[in-house]
Structures are given as C-alpha cells and as structure tokens.
Amino acid sequence: AIDPAFLHAFGKLPARIDHASGPDAEERISLGRTLYYETRLSKNHDLSCNSCHDLAAFGVDGKATSPGHKGQLGARNSPTVYNAAGRHAQFWDGRAVDVEEQATGPIMNPVEMAMPDEKRVVETLRSIPAYVEAFAKAFPEEKEPITLANVGKAIGAFERGLVTPSRWDAYLGGDEKALTDEEKVGFTRFMETGCTACHAGAYVGGAMFQKLGLVKAWPTNKDLGRFEVTKNEADKMMFSVPSLRNIAKTGPYFHDGSVESLDEAVRMMAAHQLGKELADDDVKSIVAWLGSLTGEVPAAYIAKPELPASTDKTPKADPT
Amino acid sequence: AIDPAFLHAFGKLPARIDHASGPDAEERISLGRTLYYETRLSKNHDLSCNSCHDLAAFGVDGKATSPGHKGQLGARNSPTVYNAAGRHAQFWDGRAVDVEEQATGPIMNPVEMAMPDEKRVVETLRSIPAYVEAFAKAFPEEKEPITLANVGKAIGAFERGLVTPSRWDAYLGGDEKALTDEEKVGFTRFMETGCTACHAGAYVGGAMFQKLGLVKAWPTNKDLGRFEVTKNEADKMMFSVPSLRNIAKTGPYFHDGSVESLDEAVRMMAAHQLGKELADDDVKSIVAWLGSLTGEVPAAYIAKPELPASTDKTPKADPT
Ligand SMILES: [Ca+2]
Numbered sequence: 001a002i003d004p005a006f007l008h009a010f011g012k013l014p015a016r017i018d019h020a021s022g023p024d025a026e027e028r029i030s031l032g033r034t035l036y037y038e039t040r041l042s043k044n045h046d047l048s049c050n051s052c053h054d055l056a057a058f059g060v061d062g063k064a065t066s067p068g069h070k071g072q073l074g075a076r077n078s079p080t081v082y083n084a085a086g087r088h089a090q091f092w093d094g095r096a097v098d099v100e101e102q103a104t105g106p107i108m109n110p111v112e113m114a115m116p117d118e119k120r121v122v123e124t125l126r127s128i129p130a131y132v133e134a135f136a137k138a139f140p141e142e143k144e145p146i147t148l149a150n151v152g153k154a155i156g157a158f159e160r161g162l163v164t165p166s167r168w169d170a171y172l173g174g175d176e177k178a179l180t181d182e183e184k185v186g187f188t189r190f191m192e193t194g195c196t197a198c199h200a201g202a203y204v205g206g207a208m209f210q211k212l213g214l215v216k217a218w219p220t221n222k223d224l225g226r227f228e229v230t231k232n233e234a235d236k237m238m239f240s241v242p243s244l245r246n247i248a249k250t251g252p253y254f255h256d257g258s259v260e261s262l263d264e265a266v267r268m269m270a271a272h273q274l275g276k277e278l279a280d281d282d283v284k285s286i287v288a289w290l291g292s293l294t295g296e297v298p299a300a301y302i303a304k305p306e307l308p309a310s311t312d313k314t315p316k317a318d319p320t
Numbered sequence: 321a322i323d324p325a326f327l328h329a330f331g332k333l334p335a336r337i338d339h340a341s342g343p344d345a346e347e348r349i350s351l352g353r354t355l356y357y358e359t360r361l362s363k364n365h366d367l368s369c370n371s372c373h374d375l376a377a378f379g380v381d382g383k384a385t386s387p388g389h390k391g392q393l394g395a396r397n398s399p400t401v402y403n404a405a406g407r408h409a410q411f412w413d414g415r416a417v418d419v420e421e422q423a424t425g426p427i428m429n430p431v432e433m434a435m436p437d438e439k440r441v442v443e444t445l446r447s448i449p450a451y452v453e454a455f456a457k458a459f460p461e462e463k464e465p466i467t468l469a470n471v472g473k474a475i476g477a478f479e480r481g482l483v484t485p486s487r488w489d490a491y492l493g494g495d496e497k498a499l500t501d502e503e504k505v506g507f508t509r510f511m512e513t514g515c516t517a518c519h520a521g522a523y524v525g526g527a528m529f530q531k532l533g534l535v536k537a538w539p540t541n542k543d544l545g546r547f548e549v550t551k552n553e554a555d556k557m558m559f560s561v562p563s564l565r566n567i568a569k570t571g572p573y574f575h576d577g578s579v580e581s582l583d584e585a586v587r588m589m590a591a592h593q594l595g596k597e598l599a600d601d602d603v604k605s606i607v608a609w610l611g612s613l614t615g616e617v618p619a620a621y622i623a624k625p626e627l628p629a630s631t632d633k634t635p636k637a638d639p640t
C-alpha cells in the first residue's frame with residue numbers, strides 16, 4: 001500500500017486553472033476556443049494551435065519536432081497544452097510567464113505560424129465581422145479590442161480549462177481502488193527512487209527549472225535550454241521540469257523528442273538525474289503508475305466551433 | 321544576477337500559517353502562548369516546549385539531542401518550531417499531520433515531558449482557575465474544554481504565528497538590494513547544484529519525504545526515519561525534508577544533530593543527495609545565501625506571559 005504521508009507532496013487537479021482573480025468570462029473563453037482552431041492566424045492559412053497541439057490527441061502531434069510554415073521543422077518537441085496553464089512557466093526553457101503570454105509566440109514565430117507582424121493578425125481578424133463582435137464582447141472595456149495581446153488572453157482563457165483529471169486524482173480523493181496494485185507499487189518506486197524531488201505537486205512536475213543531466217551529463221547538449229534565452233552560464237542545460245500528467249500519451253519524450261519509449265525515458269531520468277540504474281521491474285511498475293496520470297479530455301469543452309467565413313478584406317493565404 | 325525565472329519555485333512567507341478555514345481566535349492563540357511556556361505540563365514541572373524549542377534562540381536549544389525528563393536524551397535533534405506549521409508533516413519522520421496533533425506528543429513522551437496520562441494533564445489545568453477560564457474562552461462551544469486535544473489545538477494556534485520573514489522575502493518582494501552579491505551567487509549555486517529539487521517553496525523545504533542518502537548511502541543508519549513508524553521497506557531512510565529557514569541559527573544539523581558546521585552539512589547534502597563534490601567557493605556562497613534565510617523573530621508575539629499560580633489541588637512536581 002502507498003504510505004498516505006507520501007501523498008502530501010501531490011494534489012488533485014483543479015476543475016480549471018484560473019487566475020488568482022477568478023475565471024475569465026465565458027465570452028473570452030469561447031473566443032479563445034475558436035482562435036485555438038483558427039488557421040488564418042498562420043501565414044499560409046494552414047496551421048492552427050491544434051496542428052501541433054491536437055486536442056483530440058492529448059494536446060500533442062506525436063512527432064519528434066513539428067512541421068510549421070512550409071513544413072519547416074523546429075528544434076523542439078511540442079509539449080501538451082493540457083494542464084500547461086498550471087506550469088511555473090511556459091516552453092521548455094520557461095521563456096513565457098503564462099499561457100496568455102505564450103500564445104502570442106507561435107503566431108509570429110517564422111518556423112511556426114509565421115505571421116509577418118501584429119498588423120497582419122489584426123487586419124485578418126478585423127476583416128471578419130464575427131471576430132469583431134466576439135472581441136468586443138470578450139474585452140468589453142476596450143476601445144480597440146483586436147490586438148495580438150488580446151488574442152493571447154483569449155486563447156489563454158480557453159487553455160485554462162484544458163484540465164484532465166485521472167484515476168490518480170480519484171485515488172488522491174480517497175478512492176483506494178482507483179489504482180491497481182502494480183500502479184501502487186510503481187508510485188512507491190517513483191518516490192523511493194527520488195523522482196518526486198522534481199516531479200511532485202498537482203502537476204507531477206511543472207514547478208521549477210532543473211539541470212538536465214544533474215548527476216550524470218546528458219548525452220546531447222545541442223540545445224542548452226534556458227541558456228539559449230538568457231546566456232547566463234548558470235542556465236546551461238536548465239530546462240523547465242515537465243508535468244507528467246498524460247505522459248503515456250505524449251511521446252516522443254524530452255525537449256528534442258529524441259526518445260520514443262517511455263521505459264527508456266524513465267531509465268534515462270534515473271541514470272542522469274539521480275545516478276541510479278533501475279531494475280526492469282521497477283521501470284515497469286513506474287511506467288504502470290505513470291499510466292494512472294492519463295486523464296479524461298473534456299470532450300464538450302474542446303469541440304471545434306465553426307470558424308467564421310472570410311470576407312474579401314481578409315488577407316489571402318501566403319505560401320511564401 | 322539571479323535569473324528571476326528561478327524564483328517561481330520559491331515564495332514569501334505568509335504573515336501567519338493559518339488553517340484553510342482562517343485564523344484561530346485570539347483567545348485560543350493567547351492560551352496557546354501560555355501553555356507553550358507551561359512547565360506544569362511536564363511530570364517534574366521543569367520542562368516546557370520552550371526548554372527544547374527556545375523562542376528567543378530561533379526555536380531550538382542548540383544541542384545535538386535534548387535533555388528531557390530526568391535529563392534523559394532522546395535520539396533526535398529538536399527542530400525549530402518557527403515556520404514548522406507550514407511543513408507537510410511534523411517530526412523528522414512526519415508522524416504527526418500538523419502542529420495541533422504534534423503538540424500533544426512531547427507532553428506524554430516518557431523521555432520528554434513525561435506526563436503519565438491525559439488525566440494528569442487535565443487535573444493539572446483544572447486545578448488552576450485562570451486556565452479553567454482561558455479554556456472556556458478559547459473553546460466556547462465545548463462543555464468540557466480542558467482536554468489534551470485542546471491543549472494541542474491552542475499550542476498549535478500559537479505556533480501558526482511563529483513566522484520569521486527575512487531578507488530573502490524582501491528580495492522575493494522585489495527589493496534587489498536585500499541580498500548581497502555573494503548571496504546572489506550562492507542562490508544560483510544552490511539552484512545549479514540541484515538543492516532546489518528538495519528545498520524549494522516558501523519554506524525552502526518542508527514539503528515532502530526524501531531518502532537520506534538518495535544517491536550515495538548516508539554514513540549512519542541507526543535511525544531509519546519513517547520506517548521506524550511504518551515498518552514499510554520503502555520507508556527506510558525516508559525523512560521529512562526540513563525547511564532551511566533560519567538554518568544558520570539552528571545547528572547542529574540533521575536528525576541526530578551529528579554535524580556541527582553548516583559548511584559540512586551543505587557538503588554532505590551535495591555528496592549524498594546529489595552525487596556532487598562542491599568546491600570550497602561554492603560551499604561558501606551557498607552558506608552565505610542560506611544566511612539570508614535568517615529572519616526576524618516576532619518579539620512581541622513570543623513574549624512570555626506570566627504563568628498563573630498553582631492551587632493546593634494542583635498535582636505536585638514528580639522527579640521520579
Ligand atoms: Ca512529448
């Protein structure tokens with residue numbers, strides 16, 4: 001049985017990951033939902049957030065790195081958007097503080113959605129009457145509600161509802177039967193091995209930066225993590241510790257998507273972060289427990305709305 | 321300079337560490353304060369909480385292990401009571417869930433305050449009119465307010481105000497000058513070394529159990545930590561990770577008080593928990609930063625009240 005005292009370091013997912021000030025208005029969430037699926041926020045009208053973070057596939061695309069504008073591949077694996085709002089910071093290197101700030105990034109990123117400038121984003125949305133109305137309702141106090149920052153705020157408001165409670169939450173809520181015996185053993189191994197040092201809390205991670213290769217150097221250092229943003233020596237190989245919620249469904253693993261198998265990812269973590277070689281049985285049971293973190297996706301909440309039609313003022317798709 | 325993104329894993333101390341339901345009534349806190357200093361809660365009327373947890377000395381007695389009833393030494397170092405209410409669990413092995421539950425333990429512990437039974441505790445307090453009145457005010461809904469559980473509740477209510485904000489909180493609040501340059505370097509080393517894996521949050525620790533000797537076996541295993549309570553194999557050498565608040569003032573270190581010097585404690589942590597040998601300079605700067613966690617003790621709050629006089633019904637001191 002799991003020692004209940006170990007569970008203090010964990011917690012159930014909230015129903016929504018709201019701001020301290022409370023939930024966003026329904027109008028903002030619903031606008032965000034539409035924008036999440038809006039391909040006209042990409043230069044060639046072919047990519048939306050959902051292209052790389054497929055809400056029907058646990059918020060990922062299953063690729064090592066994702067094809068963006070003109071099929072260009074970025075250098076990093078697309079993390080899931082589920083429960084991402086609860087992380088201490090966004091991106092593998094933590095360069096955005098929250099989902100609202102994060103969401104404006106990919107739209108302008110030349111290898112992602114590749115919009116040339118904020119002007120094009122605003123022009124596009126303004127040319128579509130349904131968006132003019134939806135932004136006015138979502139930001140009722142603002143005179144010019146269609147801005148890139150507000151696109152981020154609306155998408156962020158939507159993302160704050162992308163929460164996936166799982167059997168682990170049921171277990172934390174007192175339902176002893178929610179986990180199998182093997183999963184319980186797996187949690188105990190996870191704890192004993194020291195994984196909880198980095199992966200704890202409601203998100204089982206997502207709360208801090210840690211050095212990748214803390215005890216034993218990581219096999220690659222092409223991507224230096226937070227150092228790429230700050231150029232501080234101390235930030236070399238510092239990565240934001242991912243949440244392990246839905247981890248069985250969000251392979252391939254690590255910031256470069258270099259590892260296909262979850263077994264292998266677990267073994268590498270033990271070796272490089274903790275200086276330990278795990279026995280096959282321990283890997284198996286840890287992976288079994290990780291499976292209990294696979295949650296329910298909120299089917300109604302993520303249902304794709306109909307996108308409003310373009311008008312003749314809408315800038316055209318640009319494949320260049 | 322400290323990368324501000326690293327600070328997300330930390331937090332300022334609250335003004336009080338209250339229950340989710342809100343602060344206790346003043347009457348309960350004030351009764352708890354008196355009981356904290358009450359030697360008649362010990363068999364020989366010679367020990368109070370303050371004997372081992374001296375509030376004027378950062379909540380400790382500075383000894384490896386503390387003399388209790390008849391000078392008997394326990395096996396464990398007395399942790400500080402400052403900020404203890406914020407810990408995930410109480411005692412080195414986490415065997416009490418909160419300060420209220422904890423406080424009833426030492427009164428009955430035969431090598432601490434050594435009261436023979438709850439009856440003697442109740443008799444003692446009932447024999448003193450000022451306590452009869454104070455318990456009635458502190459627990460107005462109860463018919464028989466003088467119980468051991470209520471002694472714990474009152475002392476716990478008092479302990480929830482034992483909070484020591486320090487320069488580190490000022491720094492987290494935005495005062496860049498609150499830390500010296502060396503302390504800032506020290507925090508960065510603490511982070512890079514991986515100490516934050518276990519010591520993070522507002523209490524810089526205090527949030528979970530971890531194996532002592534996680535990467536490299538600990539030199540002693542006389543005390544097996546949480547295993548002593550549960551007898552679960554998985555709990556061997558699992559200890560509750562201490563808060564590092566006021567750590568410069570709460571030596572000697574570790575559960576058995578076996579290490580005098582903070583430098584040495586830091587080196588041992590790096591070696592045994594993280595498989596790393598720290599350079600002298602790094603130890604020095606980490607210890608410098610730890611100094612910034614030394615806080616202000618709330619002088620007025622801890623002022624010792626006058627203890628009410630015994631009556632002829634009060635059981636006598638018993639040196640046996
Ligand atoms: Ca992935």
Ligand SMILES: [Ca+2]
Pocket residue numbers: 088328
């Ligand atoms: Ca934060």
Ligand SMILES: [Ca+2]
Pocket residue numbers: 380397398399570571572573574577
């Ligand atoms: Ca100590």
Ligand SMILES: [Mg+2]
Pocket residue numbers: 008407408409417
């Ligand atoms: Mg707790």
